[in-house]
Amino acid sequence: MLEKLHESLRNAPIVRRGDYNYFIHPISDGVPFLEPELLEEITDHILEISDMDVDRILTIEAMGIPLATSLSMRTGIPFSIIRKRQYALDGEIVLSQKTGYSKGELYVNSVKKGDRVLIVDDVVSTGGTLIPLLTVLRDAGVEVSDTVVVIERGDGASRLKDMGFRVKTLVRISVNEKGVCIED
Numbered sequence: 001m002l003e004k005l006h007e008s009l010r011n012a013p014i015v016r017r018g019d020y021n022y023f024i025h026p027i028s029d030g031v032p033f034l035e036p037e038l039l040e041e042i043t044d045h046i047l048e049i050s051d052m053d054v055d056r057i058l059t060i061e062a063m064g065i066p067l068a069t070s071l072s073m074r075t076g077i078p079f080s081i082i083r084k085r086q087y088a089l090d091g092e093i094v095l096s097q098k099t100g101y102s103k104g105e106l107y108v109n110s111v112k113k114g115d116r117v118l119i120v121d122d123v124v125s126t127g128g129t130l131i132p133l134l135t136v137l138r139d140a141g142v143e144v145s146d147t148v149v150v151i152e153r154g155d156g157a158s159r160l161k162d163m164g165f166r167v168k169t170l171v172r173i174s175v176n177e178k179g180v181c182i183e184d
């Protein structure tokens, strides 16, 4: 199960971003290239474990986009991209994102109170993206059917669970300067 994902993670190179050991992988970077068979394996798995009874799929720029595109094409459910650029449309929701190597603002458009969404993203690490996102969506009255993330590292997913947010991940890894280790 998820053989292509596991194999590709074992081969992922590491670069330093400040103090952070950043792995480079087709799903989380689009680098060196993303093979359709890998995307298909992941899409099949997400569809098996997720509640897809939703109005919309929500994903985060940039590397949630291939996942959301694939899920949308398979299900016919539209998707919306949480952008790093402000649009200032009515109802736009703004939040601050902080990862292990970057910080900035994210802008959520086209969700409103009572909407039901599935969230998909490539990586959860510190939780500095999903914690503020799930918090603002909850405060805005948006119902999240599932939050599905392909690759889990660090303590972000367990911090989310401690806060009462459910997160499903496909693989948990640890990362050091030598490479990636699969933990489950």
Ligand SMILES: O=P(O)(O)OC[C@H]1O[C@H](OP(=O)(O)OP(=O)(O)O)[C@H](O)[C@@H]1O
Pocket (backbone or CB within 6 Å): 028, 060, 061, 062, 063, 064, 098, 099, 100, 102, 121, 122, 123, 124, 125, 126, 127, 128, 129, 130, 156
């Ligand atoms: O749990 P965290 O520490 O918040 O890390 C997870 C976030 O990091 C990456 O986003 P990034 O902002 O690097 O954007 P990208 O998709 O453009 O690489 C990834 O896509 C997640 O959204």
Ligand SMILES: Nc1nc2[nH]cnc2c(=O)[nH]1
Pocket (backbone or CB within 6 Å): 021, 022, 023, 024, 025, 028, 029, 099, 100, 123, 124, 125
């Ligand atoms: N590609 C990639 N994305 C991330 N998002 C959070 N941590 C990482 C990482 O180590 N690699």
